[in-house]
Amino acid sequence: MDKEGIPMKKSARIASACIACLAMLSFSACGGPGPQGGKGAGGAEQIHSDAKANDDAKCQNTIKKKGVEKVTVWAWYPAMEKMVDRFNDQHDDVQVCWTRAGSGQTQYQKITTAVKAKSGLADVVQIEYDVLSQYVSGVEKHLVDLNQFGAGKLAGQYTKGVWNSVSLGGGKSIYAIPVDQGPFVMMYRKDIFDKYGVKVPTTWQEYEQAGKELRQNGFQGHIGNYEPSGNGSNVTLIAQNKGKVYDYSASEPDKLGVDFTSKQSQEVMEYWQKLAKEGVVTTDDAYTAEWYKKIVDGSWATAVCASWLVGNVRGVSGADSSADWKISKAPVWDSSTPSVNFGGSSLAVTDQAKDTKKAAKVAMEFFDDPAIQQTAITESGLFPTWTKVLNSDRFKNMTDPFYGDQKINEVIAPVALAYKGYDYLPFQPYAYDEQTKVFTEIVRNGADVPSSLRSLNKTLTDYATQQGFTVRR
Structure with a gap:
């Protein structure tokens, strides 16, 4: 038996299956992070605390605050650079070093390559909900459980359905922070x-x-x-x-x-x-x-x-x-x-994060800024997961000229709020x-x-x- 209580032969097969599936990931039309203490390769996530490891990391965005710890992020959201600049302007303790590593399947292939090589993976990655389980199934865990960093306290800020998605069945572990969804x-x-x-x-x-x-x-x-x-x-x-x-x-x-x-x-x-x-x-x-x-x-x-x-x-x-x-x-x-x-994505912290706690901070706080949320909705075209936004008159009263100035969110928001999630x-x-x-x-x-x-x-x-x-x- 291994540390997860699974017979070693079975767990090895599960791990191989997951890696094989990651290599053949098909593009989902949408668009998406446990107790401390590393368990080593082939086991659960490892926790790291190297604040200097990303000093020389290459970023697609311009880092304006020099000498501040960087957290690397792979994501393909539209208007991402604008949102990154806003986040960095508002933070003196961390700077997001963003790269568009491709969208959907292209990025997942790069994640899979880095997983196999056990190096080269960003600290935080965008992952769609129907892909998450492939990175944490069996003993093949490459995403960090964010519950240890306080993510559980955020549950009430998100719709029940997407929270079920990032907790993979509604358990205590939280493997990502929801960003958008597709009612x-x-x-x-x-x-x-x-x-x-x-x-x-x-x-x-x-x-x-x-x-x-x-x-x-x-x-x-x-x-x-x-x-x-x-x-x-x-x-x-x-x-x-x-x-x-x-x-x-x-x-x-x-x-x-x-x-x-x-x-x-x-x-x-x-x-x-x-x-x-x-x-x-x-x-x-x-x-x-x-x-x-x-x-x-x-x-x-x-x-x-x-x-x-x-x-x-x-x-x-x-x-x-x-x-x-x-x-x-x-x-x-x-x-x-x-x-x-159908669809939607999240921000997850990988087991290769150089400073796991700081990466968790980025994943949990990046979309917590109302200004970034507004950019995500109006420029990135993301449908929000935040219950406060979904219930707001401002959001529900937004008109869309493409749909004859219909208040389309009056129709869509109730669907998002009522969704319970599935596996x-x-x-x-x-x-x-x-x-x-x-x-x-x-x-x-x-x-x-x-x-x-x-x-x-x-x-x-x-x-x-x-x-x-x-x-x-």
Whole structure:
């Protein structure tokens, strides 16, 4: 047995699985840190206190306060340099040395390289929520538990859902500080619905009917698109029907659960298979240039999506200049449908941080400044996780000219506040890849839903067992 109480052969397999998955990380469309005392390589996080180690670190931003300890940060948030300058201006005891090491997969590949080399990793890194568990699963812990530095006291400042994400199941350990999130809503073309005399849907039953009526009334496009390669968005659609396909908690790092065979999962996939077969929706792959173009050029009357897409579409070329965009809640299955989320990221402290306590200070305090929060919202396009902001009249009353001066946050903020969170696997990229294969067969080729989902479930549980995880039944 090792220090974590896991048989050594099993823990070694889990560690190998995690490293393998980090190397194959797929880009999530969004955009994200235990007791003191190092445990050495292959174990839990190590605590360091070298205030001089980053003296010669190269920074993308200009450090104006010389002789002050630096904390290195990798992040790809838009307007990051402006926010870094503000933080540094307000602090005399620490200066952020920021580098854009790439976005999403590109940065994760660099993190993985540094993890393998056991050197070269930044003190603080941006990590998306569906990626966090891959850096702390089993005994392969490369992120610091920030609870020892007082992060637990911050829980009330954030929405319950994102706090569940950074605590990996709601336990005492806190592996990152939430920054942004992606409440699930619906963008829709009011002008298209008005032109063809169709009511904007509020339920999935109405969505199907509205899609048929639009076509019957002469609309040449489709009501929307189901993307089999949507990764987290497909998990979200099932979660909205109260299905929990993945189960993982840092409190039991060598155990996990997979459940695609539930009634809820089957209902969701049969629904989208039916709409695709009847030509109500298309099944284009997500996040391609063509996908973005179809969202804005009138090919689709709606996009049921995370709130980050609400901002992303503003800059897409080929947009229909006559479009009248609005935001509403996502369609629901019934009155008890939960609020859901797709995407978002956090700031985590790595086990290679030169001064762990000072790195924790940066992670916990960077977005604590109202001026930086305002930049994050208005210039970076981040949807906030801070409950004080979400509940403020100033935030809820902000108008958006792209959406006809609608107060869109009045719609989105309640979704963010109501989201409770859900889990991701320590080998999420592999799970996403297998998910995509099966969902593609279901919606494009009419594959039998129950047997396809059973096959997906078996593939993932077999893989988990092979990598040394105990699968909850």
